[in-house]
Every structure is written in C-alpha cells, then in structure tokens.
Amino acid sequence: MEAAFTQKKLSELTFAIIGLGLIGGSYAKALRRLGVKHILGLDISRGIAKACLNAHMIDEIVESGSPALGKAEVIICCVYPGAILEFVRHNAAHFQPGTLFTDATGIKGRLPEQVQALVPAGCEFLAGHPMAGRQGSGLGMAAAEIFDGANYIIVPAAHNTPAAIVWLENFAKALGCKCTVKISAAEHDSIIAYTSDLPHILAVSLVNSASFTEHTKYFIAGSFKDATRVADINPDLWSDLFLANKENTLAEIRKYQEQLARWTRALEQDDAAALQAMMQEAGPKRRELY
Amino acid sequence: MEAAFTQKKLSELTFAIIGLGLIGGSYAKALRRLGVKHILGLDISRGIAKACLNAHMIDEIVESGSPALGKAEVIICCVYPGAILEFVRHNAAHFQPGTLFTDATGIKGRLPEQVQALVPAGCEFLAGHPMAGRQGSGLGMAAAEIFDGANYIIVPAAHNTPAAIVWLENFAKALGCKCTVKISAAEHDSIIAYTSDLPHILAVSLVNSASFTEHTKYFIAGSFKDATRVADINPDLWSDLFLANKENTLAEIRKYQEQLARWTRALEQDDAAALQAMMQEAGPKRRELY
Numbered sequence: 001m002e003a004a005f006t007q008k009k010l011s012e013l014t015f016a017i018i019g020l021g022l023i024g025g026s027y028a029k030a031l032r033r034l035g036v037k038h039i040l041g042l043d044i045s046r047g048i049a050k051a052c053l054n055a056h057m058i059d060e061i062v063e064s065g066s067p068a069l070g071k072a073e074v075i076i077c078c079v080y081p082g083a084i085l086e087f088v089r090h091n092a093a094h095f096q097p098g099t100l101f102t103d104a105t106g107i108k109g110r111l112p113e114q115v116q117a118l119v120p121a122g123c124e125f126l127a128g129h130p131m132a133g134r135q136g137s138g139l140g141m142a143a144a145e146i147f148d149g150a151n152y153i154i155v156p157a158a159h160n161t162p163a164a165i166v167w168l169e170n171f172a173k174a175l176g177c178k179c180t181v182k183i184s185a186a187e188h189d190s191i192i193a194y195t196s197d198l199p200h201i202l203a204v205s206l207v208n209s210a211s212f213t214e215h216t217k218y219f220i221a222g223s224f225k226d227a228t229r230v231a232d233i234n235p236d237l238w239s240d241l242f243l244a245n246k247e248n249t250l251a252e253i254r255k256y257q258e259q260l261a262r263w264t265r266a267l268e269q270d271d272a273a274a275l276q277a278m279m280q281e282a283g284p285k286r287r288e289l290y
Numbered sequence: 291m292e293a294a295f296t297q298k299k300l301s302e303l304t305f306a307i308i309g310l311g312l313i314g315g316s317y318a319k320a321l322r323r324l325g326v327k328h329i330l331g332l333d334i335s336r337g338i339a340k341a342c343l344n345a346h347m348i349d350e351i352v353e354s355g356s357p358a359l360g361k362a363e364v365i366i367c368c369v370y371p372g373a374i375l376e377f378v379r380h381n382a383a384h385f386q387p388g389t390l391f392t393d394a395t396g397i398k399g400r401l402p403e404q405v406q407a408l409v410p411a412g413c414e415f416l417a418g419h420p421m422a423g424r425q426g427s428g429l430g431m432a433a434a435e436i437f438d439g440a441n442y443i444i445v446p447a448a449h450n451t452p453a454a455i456v457w458l459e460n461f462a463k464a465l466g467c468k469c470t471v472k473i474s475a476a477e478h479d480s481i482i483a484y485t486s487d488l489p490h491i492l493a494v495s496l497v498n499s500a501s502f503t504e505h506t507k508y509f510i511a512g513s514f515k516d517a518t519r520v521a522d523i524n525p526d527l528w529s530d531l532f533l534a535n536k537e538n539t540l541a542e543i544r545k546y547q548e549q550l551a552r553w554t555r556a557l558e559q560d561d562a563a564a565l566q567a568m569m570q571e572a573g574p575k576r577r578e579l580y
Binding site (some may be wrong): 131181194195196207208211217223226230233262264279281286 | 440441482484486489490492494495498499505507509510512513515516522523524525529530532536542545547548549550552553562566570571572573575576577578579
C-alpha cells in the first residue's frame, strides 16, 4: 500500500505543524500560501496556538496526546532539538499508518534512527530542514518568505524510502526553496557547524567584545551591522543546538582562530602582501557563493 | 575675510573630488543630486575620469598638478590613505585661499596636522568621513545612496575653525547622513578598529577557513551570507587601512579572541547557562543599535 502523501496533491493533504515558533509559524504561512487542504497546529502554549488559529495560519488546534493528530498525513516537527523525542513519545501512538513525519532541526546526530524506532509501523521519519531562519524568535517573526530561494537539506537514513525522499524534495521546491541537497547526518552536522553555528558565535562575540560602548552606534556602518545581525538569537534554542553539535563547533572555532592568527602575524610583521593575499583569497570565494 | 564656502549656498559652490572610486564616485553622484554649481574630478586613471564626465557625474576633468584645481571652493579627497600626502604635495600650491579641504579616509592618525602643514595659508583641512561603504570597489559600485541614513564622522584638530566644522556638519546632513559625530583622531582610530577593521577581518577569515569547500554554498543561509558580505573588499585599499591602524586592530583581534575563548570554555564544559548568558548579553545590545 502506498502512503497517502505520495498519492495526493498538496491541495488534498492534511498537515500538522508541531511547535508554532519562528520556523513552525513560517511553515504554517507557507502551507497556507500553497493551499493545502487542512493545517493542524500543536504548541505547548495555548495562547500561541490560539493566535495562529485567529490569524488563519492553522485550521485546527491539536493538543499534545490527542488522537486528532491522526488526521495528519504529513507532520512537520518544529520544536527545539531537545524536545523532539519527548513529542514523539507522547504522540506517536496516534500517528496513522502511511504518515510522513519530518522535522526542521538544525542538528541531526542520531535523531533519524531514534525517531524511526519510536513511530508506529507504516510511518516514516525523514529528517531535513530549510537553510532558513532570521534574527529574533517566536511566532511574531514567522514569514512564508523565509523559504523563498533558500536551500532545503534532506538527511536520509537507511530506513527511508525513495518515495518519501522525492516527495520532500518536491515539497521543498513548492515551499519556495531554490534547491535541495541530500547528505548524511554526520556530514550535515559537521558542515552546519561551519556554515551556521560558527557565524552565530562570531556575531554574538563581536557585540560582546569589551570594546562595545554606548557610543559604538555612532561609528558603525554596513560591515558591523551585517556582522552582528544574528547576534540577537533565541538563547534557549541555540544553546541546545550548540551543545548538540559541540565537537564540530569546537573544531570550527579552532580553525577560525587559525585565520585570526594569520591576521595577527601579518599585522605584526607589517606584511602588506600577506594581508592582501588573504583578501585576494576571500574575494573570489565570496563572489562564487552569491 | 570669511571663506567662500561659509558664505555661499551649495548651489553656488564649486567642488573638486580627488579620486573617483567607490567613495569619490558616490560623492560625485550625491553632489549632483544636491545640485551644486560645478564638480571638478581628478583621478590617476584618465579612463575613469572620462567615464565620470560621460556619465555627467562631474563637469570637468582636472589633471594632477593643474592650476584648474584653484576653481574649487571645497575639495574632497577620496584617494587611498597612503596617497593623500602625495596628492597634497603635488597640488596644494594651486588651492585658492579660503578653500575647505576635507577627506574621506577611514584612518586619521597624524593626518590632520600633516596635511594642514602643507596647504597654503588661508586654506583649512578638516578631516572626516562618512561611515559608509559597500562591498566591492571602484567607480562601478559608486552610489549616492551610501550616504542615506549613514553617520558622518568629523575629526577636528586644533587648527580647525568653528565655521568649517559647522559647514561640514550641515553638508553631511545635506548629503543624506542621519547624524554627525565629532571625535579626536586618536579616539577615532581606536573605535574604528573595532567597528570597521575588525568586522572586515572577521568576514575574510570566515571565508578563508579551512572548512570552506565547493559544497559550502548548499549549506548557507542568512547568517553566513551576512557574516561574509564584506569578505570581498579592495585588498590594496584595505591593507593600507589595516597597517595604518595596526596597533588598534591587533588589540581588537585580541579582545575578540577572548570572546571566542569564552565560547570554547562554555562548550567544553557543557555549560548551557554560560552559552545562554552570552546570547542574553548580545541580544539587547544588538537591538539597541538598530
């Protein structure tokens, strides 16, 4: 028997979004934009769930542990990394066979296998997430546009079916993403430490430098603004993410410190050629990215 | 006798722009937007000067060493930091008495006194610059909009007159700047090492990390994009700027490394509270800036 999600159009499918924060709320808005059949929403805060219902971002509130979750043919889990397994333990009994369960977590580790072991037979957990987000946190920052032009990362495990992978690829494109990438969980976490954990650490560190004063604001231009945009992030979520990817993140900080050491050496030695060489190396690499 | 620039409206004044790169070209476009009387342009490249004339950004090309520079009542020098004194030595003899000479250099050092000592009696050098710029380099990136909403830094020295300082403040506002700040050269260079030199170093370092690969582009989102925007900068200009502000910049790198060391300690000790404290410190500071 083929799973419902592979047989139906998006406009015929019922989705459930678990966790209605910045990312979950953005999925809700993007699903509404896509015109899916029905959107269930679950959040630990009753007030947040009501706010989503009132804003027509979701069609129905589902309580944790409620059998109503069984109506969903696709479930997207957007809770903190440390809360996914708890959600699954409390709710997986109500997943209907044929359900696709996916997540939006920026760190994968052993999650794919751990979750798959907890869902009922006939349900499939396929890990992934959009390379998207923005400063701030919570429902107030949610926007369908975070998907537009973003990359969508899919992290298949041994238990995943080609049908689910293809479906998620097409779904990501429908959400507005530019391209999809498949990668193993271990590679994913290592690369993300460089492309996401590290930039957030750099931004927070720049704002926290002992040189920051009340007068700083008069002396900043685009470079400082851009370098610190993601200094304002959700501390609870991100401490989870950093610790779950601890070894990779520590390695990235070390590699970054090697670059700062290159600058220190070149400056101490008045070595204009070495300074120019670093910029000549970086310019083309940056232009290639965008 | 009052200097011409303090007596006339902008629409009655003749300006000269020295160096028609990203910043000089942006001044030319902004002066045109302001409707000043006449814009002279000088560049070491004849092709660049011709391109500015053809684009109606300037009204007249001036050669280095030409008496035609004497027509200017306000001269704005936008050459590399290392080239200002050379320009002054070759051209100051033609400055007319009453000329206001200003610059756009991101590093000041002893420049105010050095330049003032070289200009004819009755001319005044007042150092300053907009806190503005953008990625890339050269005339092709010039835009009047770089001034819009920017801060304008004025660096008065003992020889400067209140009339010149007030004029430059009003001129900066007319260019589109949001506010002006007055500061000594030594303080300026120290603060700029933090708010400008350091962010550029951080961006170049992130792109140059050993972790950068051809696959990086699939795993980046806003945080990496913003953190690396100014990794693509003019190596010749910036090696000048970094070396001219060497001690301050080295001090900023050291302070920044202390922040990275905080991250390393917190991660190694699985100290979620310490990680959260760093983010809780940074968030409000960042929000205050913008």
